[in-house]
Amino acid sequence: MKLKNAGYYIVLFIILTGAITTSLFIVNSCSEEPKNANNIVIAQEESSSSSQTSNSEDEKFSSNDPALIVQNQYRKIAKANLPSVVHITSLVEQEVPSLPFFFPFFGNLPQDPSQKRKVEVFGSGFIISKEGHILTNYHVVNNVKDLRVRLMDGSEFEGKVLGTDQDLDVAVIKINPAGKILPVVKLGDSDSLEIGDIIFAIGNPFGLDGTFTQGIVSAKGRTSLGINQYENFIQIDAAINPGNSGGPLLNIKGEVVGINDAIYSQTGNYAGVGFAIPINIVKKNLNDLIAGKPIEYGYLGVSVMPMDNDKAEYYGLKQPTGVIVVSVEPNSPASKAGVKNLDVILTYNGKKINNAGELSFYIKDSKPNEKVTLQVLRKVEGKVKTINLTVIIEKRQSSNLSQQKPDNWLGVLVGDLDDSLKEKYKQWGVTFGVVVLAISNKSPAAQLGIAEGDVIYQINDYEIKSAEQFYQVLDKVKTTKKIVILINRRGSSLMLTIGR
Incomplete structure (x- = not known):
């Protein structure tokens, strides 16, 4: 597998206390050394003695200075959204297999495949309604017991899972605010994001509540990473670490545009490459999640392979684009629409297809009975022609997989x-x-x-x-x-x- 061979690992942002409590204790112990305390006092005294110089420097800044304007906007976003981010804790019974690719993140846990142990899991979430609905990741609340939600003001509530979707890795939980007025985030438009846009992440990395970090959108539409079944990630460089799972990704207007989900790392900690689930995908299915209904995904019925330079030349393409159909399932929507083996799918409802992951995402994102148009390149008797096919998407048949869950160590x-x-x-x-x-x-x-x-x-x-x-x-x-x-x-x- 590409990620494994490259020596990298996809890491989810929940914390298992057995793996990190010792490290946190050491940090706290070091901070309590008398020598360090003296250093802090000295630094404060030096800072105080130079306050007049600092004030005179501040006077050089105009209220219209671009740096101050940006800083004030950062402050507004943090102040407006930090109270809406929650700390989620729960107990989960885990069976930890003795496999080498778990070592970087779960190295301190017992490695006997038959041994189960209850551990406390930390994650993040954010409040989306005054009634107490909270969005988070599926992997934060999957198979957990004693779900607790703590707000920034320290108040704590019992949480109840309303709806989940493993393919998308999202979940909705609910607390009973009992008359308390809850701070609520504003959901934005993730489709409006562009590469280079400023973004912010809020969460509880390593159990450190209310951590606010900043970065940019590094890439959009990341697929085929092997993180979730349903992928179209926003790639970011904002610092996120274990414990950030389920926290919000915000745009420069302070609106939620994603849910922080995973990082790409050799160590299990921040390495500059993070991934967030676009909020538009979640909004599209939010009512079903709140109602506890399974999300219905679209089904086309084709298997495809990537296009390369040699194959592009065969089809008369100037550069590789689209994906090649290698099989069409009988009686599938694709078969009924006339899709054939060796067709090249160029676009899906006007959206350009660059790889199999993109096509899979667009198919799943379509609802049953939705009509979509496929632009297909077909070579017949040495001649290449482009045709448009109308397909009626059907519901993906899951063979009751929502009820059947892998319960063995291999998964x-x-x-x-x-x-x-x-x-x-x-x-x-x-x-x-x-x-x-x-x-x-x-x-x-x-x-x-x-x-x-x-x-x-x-x-x-x-x-x-x-x-x-x-x-x-x-x-x-x-x-x-x-x-x-x-x-x-x-x-x-x-x-x-x-x-x-």
Whole structure:
């Protein structure tokens, strides 16, 4: 997997107290050394003695000075939004597998795969209604107990999870304000963001409440990162760290334009690359989340591959653009609309397609029964023509995956290859195995790059013939020093290795 091979890790911004309490204690202890206290006093005295010089320097600044105007705007944004950001704590029972790619972030936790332990988790959230609705990340509140919400003024409330979506990694929780007037954020327009725009992040990194940091939008539309199933991230360089999960990303007007979600890091801490979920995606599905309804995602029914220079030349393109259709599912919206293998999808409802991740995002972002237009490049008898196809998007069939959750250490849900699936997969040489139906976000399977639709046909020396056998074998091998998983992915054989 690209992220793993590069030596980087996607890190979620929740804190497990067992992993960081010691570090925080050391910091506090050091700050209490008498020598440090004396240094602080001396510094204060020196600062006081030079106050007249500082005042005279301040007089040189005009109230219209650009630096002061910007600083005052920063202050206004912080003052207006800090009270709306909350500190979320909960207890979660975790099973920590002994896998090397967890070491940088979870290195202090017990590494026995069979051992479970209750840990306290910290995260962030922000108030979106006077009635006490709070937005945060799914991974902050997933499978937690004793959910507590603390406001900036120190008041504390019991929290209740109303709705969640794992694919998007968002959740809505609610507190009962009991007559208390709650400060509420203003939701902005994430589509209006441009690269280079000034942004702000608020959260509770390392449990430090109300931390306010500033940066810029580094990139937009980041997909295929392996963080969530539904990705279209805003990339930022504002400092965010463990504990920032679920906190707001603000624009220069002080409006929420995203939910801080993950960082790209070798150490598990800030490295200048962070990712936030665009708020427009969340707003579109907010009513369903509040009502506890599952979010309905669109379904097209195609598999695609990226365009490169050689393939672009074949299609007569001056540069690589679009994605190439490699398979069309029978009776799918794409099939009904006339999409064919080797078609090049150039645009989706007028939006240019640069990679598979973008297409996947646009499809999922469409609602069932919505009509969309695909601009397709098709080569017929040596001639290339561009055609427009109207597709009626259907509801994604989840096979009740919202009710079925991977509950094994690998983090995968698999199903048997029934006759219809065998017919579909035989074109790729699949004769036995189990098909991957779902993957838990941030699980070992996700880190390895296992994808939905993969066929797992062998683990170590065990050939996998059924879902029941798969789970039995998974339980047998979890304590072995090396685990080898063989996968068929659309005719390509992959060997994934887990070592201790």
